[in-house]
Amino acid sequence: MEILLAFLIGILYASGIYMMLRRSLVKLIIGIILLGNGANLLIFLLGRITKDKPPIIPEHSKVFLDGFADPVPQALILTAIVISFGLQAFAIILIKRAYKVAKTDDLDQMNTTDEYA
């Protein structure tokens, strides 16, 4: 499964980058989201994946008796998911706003800084 996941991550990265290189603002955001998903999975994979052993200490015990999935990558990814939501939400609203003001979605027409005060 690790090998298949590695390929899937590659595809997520490739599609994310491709979308980010488009001229449309909406596509740019979608690209960033795809790239973020890819990055999360990459961290997940590189921290090694384990089946059916969540990092939760069993009841009536103070320590793990058995193997467990590494909690560190999970903690990192959890943070990343939440932060990327902050970014996405802000970006989506920003696009909406920018479109309303600039009347265009084409990044190539939005590259002057001073026109829309």
Add this chain to the structure above:
Amino acid sequence: MLAIVVLCFITAISLLFFGNYIKKNAAFGLTFLPLAGFVYFLSKLPQITNGNIVTESYNWVPSLGIQLTFRLDGLSLLFALLITGIGTLVFAYTSNYLKENDHLDRFYGYLSVFMAAMLGLVLSDNLISLFVFWELTSISSFFLIGFKNSSATSRKSALRALTVTGLGGLFLLAGALTFGTIADTYSFQEILNGSIDFTQHPLYSLLLLFIFGAAFTKSAQFPFHFWLPGAMEAPTPVSTYLHSATMVKAGIYLLLRFSPVLGQHEYWQLTLITIGGITMIYAAFHTLFRTDLKGILAYSTIAALGIMVFLIGIGTELALTAALTFIVVHALYKATLFLVTGTIDHEAKTRDVTQLAGLRKVLLPVAIAGFLAAFSNAGIPPFSGFIGKDLIYEAGLHSFQPVLLIVVAVITNVLLAYAGYLVGIKPFIGKLPEKFEKIHLPSPLLWFPPLLLAVLGLLFGIVPKLLVSLVNPALQETFIGANLVQLKLWHGFNLVLLLSLVTIISGLLLFYFLKPNNDLTKFIVQFQTISPLGIFEKIGILMTKVSLLWTNFFQNGFLRNYVLTIILVISFLIGYNLFFNAKFLWDFSTILSVTNYEIGILSVMLVAILFTVFTSSRLTAVASLGVVGYAICLLFVFYSAPDLAMTQFTIDTLTVILFVLVLYRLPKYLKLSENKKRIRDGFVALVFGGLITILSLEVIQEPMNNETGKFYAENAYLLAKGKNVVNVVLVDFRGIDTLVEITVLAIAAIGVFGLLKLRIRNN
């Protein structure tokens, strides 16, 4: 000493607040600042003459070994007296010279900063603080040259001077750091007394490069001399003080300081003699072609600085005595000539030597000062200039290459004598033109300072003992094991006297026969394109062009080009590394254990990704994006990450909802790019994705070290009383990080709220 330097800085700062009052009522009072310094340093003279050294130390940045150690020895004292002494006269002179200027307070502020910096420079024992003060003099010089900030030439000259001297400052910093690395100390005294012989060190030539780079730019040596004539844009008191008597001598000071450490070596001698020689001849010839009094003085100052470098290069005891004597003598007569020029300019409103004549009738005391200075400059006995010139010839005669060096020295001095006559005598003789008849003798502040300096120049010649008391302690610091200096006015009839006579008389003949005119100036201006100035300007233009191209290429305003550049660079870096280090030992056997539902999820994801990328409908794209997220969510469930699954589920749902809510306010989902670009971008994206795949395949073959994970797992309950380890990590072990994260989210939320509520007026 520290107190004086600090006092100057405080004065400068307080002028910000009390400037208005002071410039109207008490500008002259500021003269007491340099005067106090002068008296202080003069009171130390007996102590220093007896061979004592005054040291004050203050720990500035102890962790970097930088002390603010002020050390007053013979050499520092000589310069400190020049700085405060001429400073006193210049401060007094300015109070009248710029009386009507609106920014007189500003001027005094810059001048005080400069004086503090210059004193700090010559008193610093620590090389780093020396560098700091050195830069401060460059900066204050920048402000003073550009004082008339409404004039474009002024601003340009100021910038040019700052560029050249600032460049030199970097050389000095590099030199100081190199010294620090070699000697393991930044204290000059420790470097001097240490056991390291720098002339034998492998980095010797590098050290020379750094020190020379600093000295030559600051002291306007060829080919860096061109900023100094431009600096004449500054008001005349500034030219007198900074660009003739003190700041430009900082480079000379540096060379003298390092003479015992770096000198007495072939490289040192040949470089200094060559550069000094070229500078003195080149600049002295240039005086022939100028008609502006200050232009003439600028070039003759450059030539004088060349002579000093030249003498330091010869490096014998006699030559260093000559250099030190010449510094004092030159400061006296050159400052006089500058101040005389200032007064002429102030009264006659012109500095064109071809128009000035007969002013002795209206400006007698100024004329006396001018004559005295011109005589001293020409080396006529019994003026102090005579002693200076004598020593130069004697040092030349006793060097390893007497004939050549003497010829160079004599030619330079003849031309300098001519320049001196031109500035000090020409404006005052002949018939007074009608337009100057209305001139009245101005306030004593405008003629007493130059007259005093000129008389001192005469006095030092008649009583050479005064000169000795300044030069001797300085020589002991620059030449190890020097004998007591003996200066005499009369040496009897010998070759040196003959050379002096030749100089004086040739100068007079030149003055009599050669009439300066503007055609000569026009003639020399033709060569400007191939002069160092022209080349410097061309480099400047070239750099502007290159940076414009550079900016337009990289900062072209197209976001996707930035992304593309970043991706290409990262691809190259990862690819390069993988190419050389990847092992490609992938274990494909695990693929057999993949279950059906895993295959199912992966297929769903793949289809959803393709839909997201290639659909032409916004809604489809957003929905597919949601599917991708939910599929990832399932992956987290299978692979022991329930918390992630929950978070991903929530966030993904929220994102899709948000998208859908604003979807119809969003622009249409158009295909804007051409096919060619799509193929190019697709290729770049696939290469990058492929590299990431290879990278992750490589990494999962390596052994894993999860000590951190184990620590958290073992201690989650024992230390933090929680059983869900991921949660415990987030809210307990890394609680502060999570707090910051929440803050970030809050900021994003405020941003979203603001964007939604913001109303933009349509007009």
